[in-house]
Amino acid sequence: MTENKYKFNIPTSNNGTLNIPLTEGNTVFVLGANGVGKSTLMHNLFSQNQNHAKRILAHRQTWFTDNAMNMTASQKKSTESNIKSSDTRTYSRWKDDYSQARTSLSIFDLINSHKIRARIIADAVDGDNIELAKEHSRHQAPIEAINELLAISNIPIKIILGKDEQLFASKNGSEPYSIAELSDGERNALLIGADVLTTDPNSLIILDEPERHLHRSIISPLLTSLFRKREDCVFVISTHDIHLPIDCQESSTLLIRSCQWQGKNIKDWDADLITADLSIPISIKTDILGSKRELLFVEGQSTSLDRQIYQLIYPSVSVIPQGNCREVEKAVNGIKKTETIHWINAYGLIDTDDRTPEQIQALLEKGVAAIPFYSVEALYYHLHIIEKVAQKISELTGQEATTLYQNATENIISDISQHKERLCSKLCEKKLRNDIMLSMPKHRDIQQRGQFNVTFDLNQILQDEENYFDSLVTNSNQMELLTRYPIRETQVLNRITSGLGLNKEQYENTVRKLILDSTEIKDFYRALLQPLTELIE
Known part of the structure; x- marks a missing residue:
């Protein structure tokens, strides 16, 4: 990241000039009611950073004329230049001369990024560099990333690249249909996802009112997932929705309360920067609750x-x-x-x-x-799931699934055994913390004004756990070892994924893709989490 690359300076009536720090991997929400000057502020921000920024307008068009690439590469380049120039004009706050062209660019970029990935893999294969081809193939395809985002965002559609480079959608396994037939909200989610995922690396992404046409249950997980996928970028989000910055607790929030005009221009804003470690004032929280x-x-x-x-x-x-x-x-x-x-x-x-x-x-x-798990890794690295990942890799590469599974799991016992004392003591620490909290004196005990003591035989507690650990090793109980102890603190996860020919990120992406694609996998997890499943259902 280049120091001071991004600029966000705001003249205020209450704090002098606010210099909002913008760093890659972080998000700033600009929160305020209608009429407080948010659109002008976003326009100024883009003008200050136009050489490395993409702006997604609030008054964006969310419908398509078709579902294919309808411009050439030279036309795309010329259109992008015209749009960037237009976005620096004052009238871009309320008027867009390129509304249709923007949606065409979004579709072009999404399809083209998919083609570029395929071309890179093909070039590696043509060059007889199969390992390089495999490495490139493990990078998530843009359309696959879109589908993961849609699923996480509670939108039950899947985007498909069909013949003649046309994009189709399938809802809950239905026959494919043109993306032009999607609902307003579905198209908006698709466009936001496509625009963000295809943005150049190390860019400032300015997104105005992402909540338009989108339900709360959709926009919050959509944004948080996009932030995670584009940690190389900076996000500035303008919104009316108080819940969005609350949902993204690691973000900062710029509170805009009002602005002062001088002629046709805003002189300054009444604004405060609430950093991630502070709370948003209760005075601006809404009293209106949405649907269930x-x-x-x-x-x-x-x-x-x-x-x-x-x-x-x-x-x-x-x-x-x-x-x-x-x-x-x-x-x-x-x-x-x-x-x-x-x-x-x-x-x-x-x-x-x-x-x-x-x-x-x-x-x-x-x-x-x-x-009954120490941590969420027990879900990702469950033996049944490792086996399913091995089968998936086998389908893609032709390698023997049983061999992949054996490579992934053969060192589990030995890898975990090397850390016996530390793993057992960590587990004991967690249990003791719970016991201590349960043993704390109640107010009636305190009123007695007597002595209160809690004593633990740490040697015996640790020895009992180590004995149980030894019994699991003796019985080769891989599953219990994986679920009972903090396996993320050992090399076992890397050994499992490398045995499958993946790294941890690729493996975990594959697990999530399996959940997206397979009802059987989703049902397996829901059965594994039966107490929670019964609560929700």
């Missing part, structure tokens, strides 16, 4: 594996990471205590952490399901 929402609170962060896989397994819910199990419980309890004033259904998912059956049942009655 299904919320699943999980452990982990917004960028972790948890959110991605649970959103695919349960596409009808909005998945919200809460960091740790206690925050998950607090979130679910907080919503359930106010059920008389809203229509939100909340569920929680946490790790079992050696809780007793009685404790697990008590949590379940509160809407929180506990699963």
Whole structure:
């Protein structure tokens, strides 16, 4: 990243000149009501960064004249130049002379990026460099990335590149039909995804009002997934939707309350920058609740594996990471205590952490399901899923599936055994933390003003766990070793993926693709997470 490459300077009436830091991999939301000057601000931002920025207008056209590449490469280049020049003009805040051309460019770029990838792979094959061809083939194809985004965003359609370089859609396995026949929201999601995914690396992406034509259950996961896929870019999002910056907790928010005009130009704005570590003031939060929402609170962060896989397994819910199990419980309890004033259904998912059956049942009655895994890696690296990935690779490459599976799993016992003491002590730490919290004195105990002591025989606790570990190794119980301990802290994950000829990112992308494509895989996971599945259903 080039230092000071991006500029976002705002004259304000309350803070002097605000210099908003823009760094690749980060997002800034510009939040404010109608009429506070957001459109002018976005126009100024583009003008300051036009050589390395793409602007996706609020008043964008969301319909297509057709579903094919209807311009040549030279026409595309000329049109892009004209659009960039137009976007620097003041009238671009409310008028677009290239609305139809923009949608044609989006389709051109999406199809062309797919062709370029295919050409690179073919060139490597023609050059007899099969390993290079395999490496390029493991990079996610743009249309495949679009389909993953749509699935994560609760849009049940799949985009297909057909003959004569035409784009088609299939809804829930239906016969393919032209993308021109998609709904407004589906087309808008497709256009936003195509524009962002085909943007040049290290660009500033300015997106005005992404929520247009899109339901809340769609736009939030769509944006967070796009941010993850384009961490090489900077995003500035202009919106009216208070929930978007709340959903993206690692973003900063520029609050625009009003602006002052001087003639036909805005002199300054009443604005404050709320960085990621601060809360958005309650005074601007909306009191209006939307339609019924299904919320699943999980452990982990917004960028972790948890959110991605649970959103695919349960596409009808909005998945919200809460960091740790206690925050998950607090979130679910907080919503359930106010059920008389809203229509939100909340569920929680946490790790079992050696809780007793009685404790697990008590949590379940509160809407929180506990699963018997140390972490989400147990879902990605389940032996059944490793086997399915091996079969998929076999279909693509012709390699023997059983050999791939054996290569991936043959070192699990030895790799995990090398870290016995650390893995056992980490597990014990997690269990003890839970025990300590459960043992904390209640207010009635404190009122007695006596002594309170909690004592643990750490030697015996660790020894018992190590004995159990040894029994798993003796019995070659790979599955229990993979699910019970923090395997991400060992080399076992890299050994599994390399045995399949993949790296971790490629493997995890493949797992998510399997969930997208296979009802059997989705049903497998839903059965594995039966307590949660029963809560949601």
